Amino acid sequence: MGVIVIIGPIEFVKRYRFIASVLLKHGFGYLLKELQLHSMLPLSQRVMRSGLGKEISQPFPVRARLVLEELGVVSTKFGQFLSTRPDIVSPELAKELAKLQDNTKPFEFKFAQERIEKEFKVPLGELFEYIEEKPLASASIGQVHRARLKNGKTVIVKVQRPGIEESIEIDLAILMDLARLAEKHMASMRVLGPVALVEEFSRSLRRELDYVREGRNAERFRKNFKEIKYVKIPLVFWNYTTKHVLAMEYLKGIKVNDLEKIRKAKLNPKKIAEYGAKTFMKQVLVDGFFHADPHPGNIFVTKKGMIAFMDFGMTGFIDLKTKKELANLFIAIIAQDTEKTMKWLFRIIKVGNTADLEGFKRDVNEMIAQYHGASLKEVEIGSLLNEVIALAHTYRVRIPSNLLLLGKAMITIEGIGRQLDPEFNLAEAAQPFAKKLLKERISPKRIMQNWAENLLELNDLGAELPGRLSRILQKIEAGSLKMDVQHQGLGEFTSELNKSSNRIAISMIISAIIVGSSLIIISNKGPFVFGMPAIGLVGFCFAALLGALLVVSMLRAGKF
Helix, strand or coil, X not given: CCCCCCCCXXXXXXXXXXXXXXXXXXXXXXXXXXXXCHXXXXXXXXXXXXXXXXXXXXXHHHHHHHHHHHHCHHHXXXXXXXXXXXXXXCHHHHHHHCCCCXXXXXXXXXXXXXXXXXXXXXXXXXXXXXXCCCCCEECCCEXXXXXXXXXXXXXXEEEECCCHHHHHHHHHHHHHHHHXXXXXXXHHHHCCCHHHHHHHHHHHHHHHCCHXXXXXXXXXXXXXXXXXXXXXXXXXXXXXXXXXXXXXXXXXXXXXXXXXXXXXXCCCHHHHHHHHHHHXXXXXXXXXXXXXXXXXXXXXXXXXXXXXXXXXXXXXXXXXXXXXXXXXXXXXXXXXXXXXXXXXXXXXXXXXXXXXXXXXXXXXXXXXXXXXXXXXXXXXXXXXXXXXXXXXXXXXXCCCHHHXXXXXXXXXXXXXXXXXXXXXXXXXXXXXXXXXXXXXXXXXXXXXXXXXXXXXXXXXXXXXXXXXXXXXXXXXXXCCCXXXXXXXXXXXXXXXXXXXXXXXXXXXXXXXHHHHHHHHHHHCCCCEECCEEHHHHHHHHHHHHHHHHHHHHHHHCCCC
């Protein structure tokens, strides 16, 4: 066995030793042996090999949770992160890790004051009319204080914990070191890709440390919902915001799952559940940008019955292609079309090589088929998605992280919705959005836009193709292109290549005319013929003529 040599500050070495002792304490001595980390233990334990083979009666998931709780902020958050990855960890472990709570005690106000004054380089009294010393809430990365600005506005001020960045960076470095050791020494861990997993977690946690980024997320949500009257997003006060301090509008309200207070306020819980569902489906299917941690502590209801969101540190992104595929998936689920549901589901999860891909497809198909003939109220989209993710763990199928975040958020929204309204169903809420998207997709305007986009891509490809072909041809003529073919009849090949290039050039011109004509028609500017812009129609006719001539020339040459 080799010996691990750790180079770094004394805090790094101390932290490593503490981690080793906690692992040993909870019966993970065998991991220290496999990772070759026994050198991190105290000398007496190394000599006696005390506890390295120790077994504890508690189940593995419970011991794993206890280790992560004892190791602090990064480990707790890593456990929470793993609980959202049932495609990697077992369902039992994911369920246990979901119990991890961010129960960090508040830090003294003097440290918050020091942090704020250091960030803005002025005394606290010059920034705020007053700031409450007792925090409204406390978490592992920071805590929140209520304050009043000089202009009379009441705000919440989120202040980062002193020394938290340095502490997190040490733990992230150690976590990455452990991931590399696991890939090197443990074949069973190698298939899970621990290094890539820790890289993904590290990026997520570092983003959470940046309050400027959180403020931008809030601004983006505010912009997306500016036309929605039943949604309230707090305003960010940028003059009082830095990477370590965030000032936002203070909003009063009732926790979204506090049914008793909602009824006392004479608000309709069923309507609130409907608003919450509509809000979430807009985020997913329209904006492609969603709140990835919509638990009851981050959502509340104002006295006017508006849905208010807080804490924008964790968000999910859905690209245009995935957004379209999700819309197709929801439409297929609503239509109870098993075949199309399977088709779009597998496009979204991007199934790669796995030991038993056919088995995975078979089980997913059987699971979806159970919903056939069921009423829409019986279909739970979040539960369905999470069942697929659970199957992915069994068959070692990796799921994109944004889809995992989406599945977790859907489960949370469905749970809140059912607390407010026992008859709540997210699939029903998704139905009008999916139908609207479908109508928009088959509208003449959208079809023209899609054609224009596709033709622009074709135009770009056509513009690049002659140059690429020319470079290949030059290499062939110079004899510098290494390929296992004989260059016989090169002159004839060059002649044919030139003819092909000419045809490509003509095709590019036709594409450009069609694109231009499409844009003119979409602009809906006159003069008009048959209710359509005349210049656009002329362009289409000219493109059709050129296209016909090109087809005729290809037919004559026998190349069609």
